[in-house]
Amino acid sequence: MLHIPCPYCGPRDETEFHYGSEAHVAYPENSANLTDEEWAKFVFIRSNPKGWMAERWVHSAGCRRWFNVWRNTINHEFGPSYKPFTQQPKSPA
Amino acid sequence: MSTVTFTFDGKQYTGQKGESLASALLRNGVLHFTDSSYKDRPRGVMGLWVEEPNALVNIDSGAGEPMVMSTTIEIVEGVVARSSQGVGDLPDTRDNSRYDKVNRHVDVLVVGAGTSGLEAAKKFADQGKSVIVMDDKPTAGGHLVYLGQPVPPELLSVLDRENVTFLPRTTVQGLYDQGYSVATERRTDHLDVNVHTEMSRIRTWHIRADHTVLATGAFQRHLVFANNDRPGIMLSHAAATYVSNGANPFRAAVVVTVDNQGYRDAVRLSQAGVTVNAIVDIRNNPSGPSVEAAKASGIQIITGKTAIDTCEKEDGTVKCVSVGNPDGTEAACVDGDLIAVSGGWTPVVHLATFIGIKPTWDAKLAAFVVKHSDSLTSTAGMLAGDFGDDDEAAIFFGPKLSTEQALVAFVDYQRDATYRDFKRAIDAGMRSIEHVKRYTAIGTAHDQGKTSGTVTMGLIGQAIGKAPDEIGSLTFRPPYISVPFAALAGRDRGLLSDPERTTPIHSWHVASGAPMEDVGQWKRPWYFPMPGESMHAAVLRECAAVREGVGVMDASTLGKIDIQGKDAGQFLDLIYTNMFSTLKVGMSRYGLMCGIDGMVFDDGVTTRISENHWLMTTTTGGAAKVLDWLEEWLQTEWPHLEVYCTSVTEQISTVAIVGPKSRELMRRLAPSLDVSNEAFAFMENKHVDVAGVPARIARISFSGELAYEINVPAIYGLHIWESVMAKGADLNITPYGTETMHVLRAEKGFVIVGQETDGTQTPDDLDMNWIVSKKKDDFIGKRSFSRADTARDGRHQLVGILADDGSYVIPEGAYIVAGADEKTAPPVKHIGYITSSYDSAALGRSFALALVANGLARKGEKIAIPMADRVVTGVITDSVFVDKENTRRDG
Amino acid sequence: MMVNLEFAKSPLSSAEHGSKDSAVWMYEVPFTPAWDLRVEPGNDAYAAVNAALGLTLPTKVGDVARLNGACIGQDDFVVGQQAIIALCLGPDWWYLTGTADIQALLLPVQEAHHISFVDVSSQRTKIEVSGPNAQDVLAHYWEQDLREEHFPIDACSQGVLAKAPLIMWHCCENCYLLFPRASFAKHLWTALTDAAVEYL
Numbered sequence A: 001m002l003h004i005p006c007p008y009c010g011p012r013d014e015t016e017f018h019y020g021s022e023a024h025v026a027y028p029e030n031s032a033n034l035t036d037e038e039w040a041k042f043v044f045i046r047s048n049p050k051g052w053m054a055e056r057w058v059h060s061a062g063c064r065r066w067f068n069v070w071r072n073t074i075n076h077e078f079g080p081s082y083k084p085f086t087q088q089p090k091s092p093a
Numbered sequence B: 001m002s003t004v005t006f007t008f009d010g011k012q013y014t015g016q017k018g019e020s021l022a023s024a025l026l027r028n029g030v031l032h033f034t035d036s037s038y039k040d041r042p043r044g045v046m047g048l049w050v051e052e053p054n055a056l057v058n059i060d061s062g063a064g065e066p067m068v069m070s071t072t073i074e075i076v077e078g079v080v081a082r083s084s085q086g087v088g089d090l091p092d093t094r095d096n097s098r099y100d101k102v103n104r105h106v107d108v109l110v111v112g113a114g115t116s117g118l119e120a121a122k123k124f125a126d127q128g129k130s131v132i133v134m135d136d137k138p139t140a141g142g143h144l145v146y147l148g149q150p151v152p153p154e155l156l157s158v159l160d161r162e163n164v165t166f167l168p169r170t171t172v173q174g175l176y177d178q179g180y181s182v183a184t185e186r187r188t189d190h191l192d193v194n195v196h197t198e199m200s201r202i203r204t205w206h207i208r209a210d211h212t213v214l215a216t217g218a219f220q221r222h223l224v225f226a227n228n229d230r231p232g233i234m235l236s237h238a239a240a241t242y243v244s245n246g247a248n249p250f251r252a253a254v255v256v257t258v259d260n261q262g263y264r265d266a267v268r269l270s271q272a273g274v275t276v277n278a279i280v281d282i283r284n285n286p287s288g289p290s291v292e293a294a295k296a297s298g299i300q301i302i303t304g305k306t307a308i309d310t311c312e313k314e315d316g317t318v319k320c321v322s323v324g325n326p327d328g329t330e331a332a333c334v335d336g337d338l339i340a341v342s343g344g345w346t347p348v349v350h351l352a353t354f355i356g357i358k359p360t361w362d363a364k365l366a367a368f369v370v371k372h373s374d375s376l377t378s379t380a381g382m383l384a385g386d387f388g389d390d391d392e393a394a395i396f397f398g399p400k401l402s403t404e405q406a407l408v409a410f411v412d413y414q415r416d417a418t419y420r421d422f423k424r425a426i427d428a429g430m431r432s433i434e435h436v437k438r439y440t441a442i443g444t445a446h447d448q449g450k451t452s453g454t455v456t457m458g459l460i461g462q463a464i465g466k467a468p469d470e471i472g473s474l475t476f477r478p479p480y481i482s483v484p485f486a487a488l489a490g491r492d493r494g495l496l497s498d499p500e501r502t503t504p505i506h507s508w509h510v511a512s513g514a515p516m517e518d519v520g521q522w523k524r525p526w527y528f529p530m531p532g533e534s535m536h537a538a539v540l541r542e543c544a545a546v547r548e549g550v551g552v553m554d555a556s557t558l559g560k561i562d563i564q565g566k567d568a569g570q571f572l573d574l575i576y577t578n579m580f581s582t583l584k585v586g587m588s589r590y591g592l593m594c595g596i597d598g599m600v601f602d603d604g605v606t607t608r609i610s611e612n613h614w615l616m617t618t619t620t621g622g623a624a625k626v627l628d629w630l631e632e633w634l635q636t637e638w639p640h641l642e643v644y645c646t647s648v649t650e651q652i653s654t655v656a657i658v659g660p661k662s663r664e665l666m667r668r669l670a671p672s673l674d675v676s677n678e679a680f681a682f683m684e685n686k687h688v689d690v691a692g693v694p695a696r697i698a699r700i701s702f703s704g705e706l707a708y709e710i711n712v713p714a715i716y717g718l719h720i721w722e723s724v725m726a727k728g729a730d731l732n733i734t735p736y737g738t739e740t741m742h743v744l745r746a747e748k749g750f751v752i753v754g755q756e757t758d759g760t761q762t763p764d765d766l767d768m769n770w771i772v773s774k775k776k777d778d779f780i781g782k783r784s785f786s787r788a789d790t791a792r793d794g795r796h797q798l799v800g801i802l803a804d805d806g807s808y809v810i811p812e813g814a815y816i817v818a819g820a821d822e823k824t825a826p827p828v829k830h831i832g833y834i835t836s837s838y839d840s841a842a843l844g845r846s847f848a849l850a851l852v853a854n855g856l857a858r859k860g861e862k863i864a865i866p867m868a869d870r871v872v873t874g875v876i877t878d879s880v881f882v883d884k885e886n887t888r889r890d891g
Numbered sequence C: 001m002m003v004n005l006e007f008a009k010s011p012l013s014s015a016e017h018g019s020k021d022s023a024v025w026m027y028e029v030p031f032t033p034a035w036d037l038r039v040e041p042g043n044d045a046y047a048a049v050n051a052a053l054g055l056t057l058p059t060k061v062g063d064v065a066r067l068n069g070a071c072i073g074q075d076d077f078v079v080g081q082q083a084i085i086a087l088c089l090g091p092d093w094w095y096l097t098g099t100a101d102i103q104a105l106l107l108p109v110q111e112a113h114h115i116s117f118v119d120v121s122s123q124r125t126k127i128e129v130s131g132p133n134a135q136d137v138l139a140h141y142w143e144q145d146l147r148e149e150h151f152p153i154d155a156c157s158q159g160v161l162a163k164a165p166l167i168m169w170h171c172c173e174n175c176y177l178l179f180p181r182a183s184f185a186k187h188l189w190t191a192l193t194d195a196a197v198e199y200l
């Protein structure tokens, strides 16, 4: 059971959160002008790295905030978490 | 020490209260405990604790438990045990014990209350940290307890400190990421009265520790020689401990050793009155204080030799051991009814390997050890390689054996896996412990290789000329020892296994005898049968009542989200496929939400309460998901929008009165309200007192009939329901459940998200193009509608299906095959499937909704549905069956 | 909102378990008014809310501010006539409860500023769990840290207890007020009374 650091509430049990996939994948402003390939890349393609990854979680059972956090996909180690639209901390790698 | 009576295999014995069942049986002279699982060879107890590979029993007293190690059972008066030949035997009686769970956060968790664990506890307690010390044995002290030596008071007293909690009989079963561990505490089995109605039998501890100290100690391991499994052959430390405590069925012993531990145990045996005929040491030049002590007590020491084989007495117990060179030569028997084997120590590395720490091989100790220290985890004691100064073990696991000897030289006792089995794995080319394990089943029994793991790795090394750490590493998985499922479940059983969510009107539904349907975690009334009425008859009656008179339904479970802010309209335009910002205050509108992939995600009615205040409803199961979704867009994409969302699902209770007579009933409930069609139009909302309670009435219909939804604060939900029932009595008001609701909406072709959809349907696929705005620049999902796959020909589309036999209700999920005249025997190509299917009172026949490839263009085509016992034929129709012109909703 | 007791029914019908002097005492506190408030800290709207309520809304998630208020359940505790208790649930989110007419205080603010102010009196019920073993009962289900230094008096937290989402307020010594969502109340009550069995 992961202990996920909510930037507002501190570390909480995984059961309080929902996963939101990779962070920093912005909704395209000009979706109508994108090619099918470009649009499909936004909808379906994520980087899925082995190792450190910035990802989104929402603290559903707590403060209800979406936030970003570094997580190592190999050993579940968490790096710093941070609020949306704030400076992204360096990868712990 | 008091005496207790216990039963083993139907025979009564006495033992000392609190000693292990294994110890008590030895005290009574029982050596032959059981027979082996596969080869029926007589077996006795080998070990002292959870490393025991042989002596399993079923417990028939107390709570009852299958397959437990007799070495771990503390006997109390009346224990009834049966020997177990490796197969569990669940008791027939119900286990009425309680099981529970406790969550605890702590600064430091110390696993193991031996000397090193107590030292660690003292260190952290001195720093003012909160400390929990767990040990799976009944008392603290570790090896000192076995040796009968006092635990230094300055260490023992740490357990009494205010910031220290000691949990004996508590086994850490799993260690996970970030200092999370799970332990089971045996709380009642050792008590005189061991079935309690209040106290849990086993408590599962969920611990979050900032730091975890692993001081888990070590187990002794055996050696692989021929006939090394006879009763009377034991691990030397175990034998010496039993005997020293007076559980001594032995007269003469031979100690076979690779280290100085054998010498210490020989001296203990000797002191307890067992004649030690010889210490057989594989080493040529043993040295150290223990060796000197054994020499001083006059015990014969044979060096450079080891056990090759054993002989049995008539009763199958061991008679003597043949001692020879490691290559098997020059073997000669030495008598002993106890063969005490010291094959070296195996530190308990399990918990460390659970979190990915790799043990390292210490050649001097002939052991895998874990020397580890970081902010989360550290190791101490024998686990960390601290064996004391008097130990230097030979790296030796067994002599060279002939083919015949290999057949009876056991590597894993419980699995009856022999050196011959092991050799076949090696000869088949396997080198990794993981491969050998799976080929031979070594290490897969209840003990999970606690003794056989290192032995197997050593044997592989010996066989191919490598050190054990070149073969691989020991890897274990939780749980550390077997755990009853009941312990892990704790209170999460029966009613408490999953929450039952109920509405304020639930008690009325239950009292009326309505069976409940599970909708997510909600309990919703399914239908309201009259006495003796079948479900089919009840649903037809309820449907007819709604279409011809008036029905009432509890719609309180719908998800509700209060949305406020000046940009709420703009936000809803982005979330829904249709337009909301133009909606007039006091009006409601049905909306469809899609994901970014353009697939339908949820639906519901949203009402504009005032200029900047909206109330969204979601599907019953979708409320939490939709709120997460709204917050996601507001927080991570459009934070500039001034919008706040608040869940009000349980704040509002909704009672829907539905049917042509609902207008008359509404008039009675709210006499001040003008209920005429002109004054209160479809999709309009009115605020008015109903039965003395402030209410919002919405003219929303999910059945096509004239309907009013009465929304009140939930504390008044039951009151409103009862008022509706009272005022509608002479109108023959008919409460109806989810089944009737489903039939009525399906007759109108209204989809249910999750029934007509599975996450792969666009609004177009559902024949709902009318709800997709052509005016809006963008909304979530829009761009995906023009993707090649979403726009392609041949997608599954929502249609109606009428079976030719109107009395037949096609099962939901049934596959549809094209053309009634086409081949219907497998293999066939299906063109779609049934999503909803009911008998209809309004139609006087059955009908169905279905998703069919290109279905909208195929209306009128014949189809066939192959069932197990027949082929059903029918025709594709429009998805709306009742009131296509929408005339009924206005009454 | 004035509660018309003639017609109202609370989710647990004022259930009680244990007694004042037992190791655990639990009971429903029905019909306490409550509001969900959303406002951005630091802006004019936030200042206006504070001025209207007469207290400063705490901005750290988990902090609680009270005005005249003590524990709101028991008769024994002094409850001010104009009590307001503000639990900070999120960076822009508060749960307000108490005896003051909070609705009347905040309606003018809502007309002038971008805030969201929603009556949630029926959304949740309240269960007070008190007594020497209160914390033990909660620890059977509550995964968060209940140690005094991490969850002191006047801390609050949202989480999941026996799989039921709720707000917990550590309102005074050995006393916790739970605010479960109404639909989970019966389930939660079953779970709490079952966990109390060892202590009663």
Ligand SMILES: [Zn+2]
Pocket: A006, A007, A008, A009, A010, A059, A062, A063, A064, A065
């Ligand atoms: Zn949070």
